[in-house]
Amino acid sequence: MAGLARQLGAPSGLRGRLVAAMLNRANRNTVAQAVSALSLPRDAVVADVGFGGGIGLELLLDEVAGSGRVHGAELSETMLASAARRYRGDIKVGRLHLHNASMTRLPLPDDCLDGLITINTIYFVADLGGAVAEFARVVKGTGRVVIGLGDPTAMQAAPYTAHGFRIRPVSEVIDELGTVGLTVERDVRVGDGIAAVHLLVAAPRARTSGPGQIPGVPRGPH
Ligand SMILES: C[S@@+](CC[C@H](N)C(=O)[O-])C[C@H]1O[C@@H](n2cnc3c(N)ncnc32)[C@H](O)[C@@H]1O
Numbered sequence: 001m002a003g004l005a006r007q008l009g010a011p012s013g014l015r016g017r018l019v020a021a022m023l024n025r026a027n028r029n030t031v032a033q034a035v036s037a038l039s040l041p042r043d044a045v046v047a048d049v050g051f052g053g054g055i056g057l058e059l060l061l062d063e064v065a066g067s068g069r070v071h072g073a074e075l076s077e078t079m080l081a082s083a084a085r086r087y088r089g090d091i092k093v094g095r096l097h098l099h100n101a102s103m104t105r106l107p108l109p110d111d112c113l114d115g116l117i118t119i120n121t122i123y124f125v126a127d128l129g130g131a132v133a134e135f136a137r138v139v140k141g142t143g144r145v146v147i148g149l150g151d152p153t154a155m156q157a158a159p160y161t162a163h164g165f166r167i168r169p170v171s172e173v174i175d176e177l178g179t180v181g182l183t184v185e186r187d188v189r190v191g192d193g194i195a196a197v198h199l200l201v202a203a204p205r206a207r208t209s210g211p212g213q214i215p216g217v218p219r220g221p222h
Contacts, residue, residue, distance in 0.1 A: 001159050005162075005164055009124040009164065011053075012076060016076065016079070020054075020079060020082065030199070031056045034148050034199050035056070035063055037186070038114070038144045040114055041114060043066040046070055046113060048119075049072075049073045049106070049117070049121065051072045051079065052074070054082065054087070056117055057096065069096070071096075071097045072098045077100070080098055103121065103125060103135075104130040106134045106138055108138045110137055111139070113143055114143045116135055116139055116143070117145075117148070118135070118147055119146075122147060124166070128168065139182075141204050143204065145182055145203075146200065147199070147202070150197055151194055151197070153194055154194055177200065183205050185202065186199075
């Protein structure tokens, strides 16, 4: 169980690739619903943070049409290498950019994304405040952030989570998002019963500052 927990948090080597293939199958529907919850415009620029086996990269690449672009951030060298192989065509034409980076320090400029998803990742980060501050920084005023996490009760019951998972109440995650100016508009449940995954769909509150901006008036159409 400790080994599985380690691989889920940092997939590595052959075992990491096997775990990632399992995650791609198990999480496909959840990730698809997260992508759909972004309600992306045409030519969207998006990111999957902690993409693991890459199912989110694949679904985002399918979703963004025209001149759209996808960024993937990961800490696992094995996952980065697998994605670099699998999506080499998209990388070559500039549709996909992979980054060896933590969610607490994204190598992206401010206000550059129409959407960001991060699914089953926040259990592995100590500094959740730092991570959500990064999400708030990189997403446009009209964009959306979707954080996917297992229901805490179901997660507590899973034998592998005793080995280093940080299981936070959903309300704590919502509060952290609020602290950095991201308001949770919806908690979409995926799956059945108590084990249903939470997809927290968050939008930036109006950011006000600088001449010419009227306090309280949103920057975008949302
Ligand atoms: C359980 S997997 C989830 C993969 C995928 N998002 C999914 O839902 O199938 C967690 C992934 O998050 C990555 N990860 C862990 N900590 C991270 C961090 N601080 N920044 C970026 N990625 C991280 C791990 O390397 C791993 O690939």
